[in-house]
Amino acid sequence: MNIQLLCDSLCDIPDEIAAKPYLEVIPLTVMFDNEEFREGIDISKEEFYKRVKSTGEIPKTSQATYIEFREAFDKYTSEGKKIICITGSSKSSGTYQSATLAKEDCENGEIFVFDTLNLSLGSGQYVIKACELIDEGKNYEEVLEELDNIRESVHLLFVPSTLTYLKKSGRVPSATATIGNLLHVQPLFYVENGDIKMLEKIRGAKKVPHTMVDVLLDMNDGNLEDKIVTIGCGANYDEMKGLEEEVRKRIKARKVMFTRGGVCICSHTGPDIIALSSSL
Structure with missing residues (x-):
């Protein structure tokens, strides 16, 4: 397996997809007052729901950072992996831009940043499809082509x-x-x-x-x-x-x-x- 799949946490995906060994989720950050939590790392979905419903707080969010993407890109390209990075819509978050900037600064390896122009379950559909194709043994170029083909x-x-x-x-x-x-x-x-x-x-x-x-x-x-x-x-x-x-x-x-x-x-x-x- 020479494909490493990344997605940001704007892509809502089923647990069985998140558990794929070749997939890493790059977290966005949620902020309650002066507290910051990385999604899926410092705070779970259930903990978040409970806090919002009990306090009535409307939290703020922050995009996944250049550094987070750069570290992931460097790690997997050094292992000889070809990277497909799927993000939530560039029109709703700066996360796509963070990933693109990180890609431009990586000197080695193949990296493709895919803008789903969607959110939540819509973005998640691209991750599900990519996993399905990887499990079928499709190569890097075939996966990218098919992701673009399913947009409509x-x-x-x-x-x-x-x-x-x-x-x-x-x-x-x-x-x-x-x-x-x-x-x-x-x-x-x-x-x-x-x-x-x-x-x-x-x-x-x-x-x-x-x-x-x-x-x-x-x-x-x-x-x-x-x-x-x-x-x-x-x-x-x-x-x-x-x-x-x-x-x-x-x-x-x-x-x-x-x-x-x-x-x-x-x-x-x-x-x-x-x-x-x-x-x-």
Whole structure:
């Protein structure tokens, strides 16, 4: 195996993917007041959910650094590895830029920094696909080519339980967040070319799973038999079960996987969120 796969922690991936021996996750940092925690190292997802829900704090986040990427690149190129580094969207975080700068300063080895132009489960789909290809024995160039080929097939939908966090991070207007919270309307968001957009407004939590599956089916022309579907949630695992039931009842996919929203993603969306993604 001469391929080393890296991703940043904006890529939300299932535990079985994170455990791959050739994959390393470069953490972003979350900040509560004057305390800093590296995602997945100094603070777990469960610890983060608990702290946010018990204190009501809305933490800040910081991109993965040049130094972290440079150290990882130097380590693996010195071992003769060819590196594929998959990052969350360059439009939402400076992490892609950090990785690119680190790559430019590495004099030896092959390194490719791949901008998913997506987030969370959407970015995670590229990591899942890369692992699948590596496990099939595909070479470096074949993996890179296929990652680029699946761009049009990657879809991400998510519904936060409140707009307070997205308002604070500037990703939805203040007036939209206030009205949405007052009217108990749950907006359905999607990511397109790195931008977060509102697709529609869902009135009533019970309608959310059905609507999300409707939309995903429509985005895939009603057929996901050749696709990987990933279901995600934050602290609200019980709410996710309703979405999982809807997916298993109405979608026939090549593979269905599950993950939890990461610390830095949920700093912007809130700890209670459900998400659905698909890709080839």
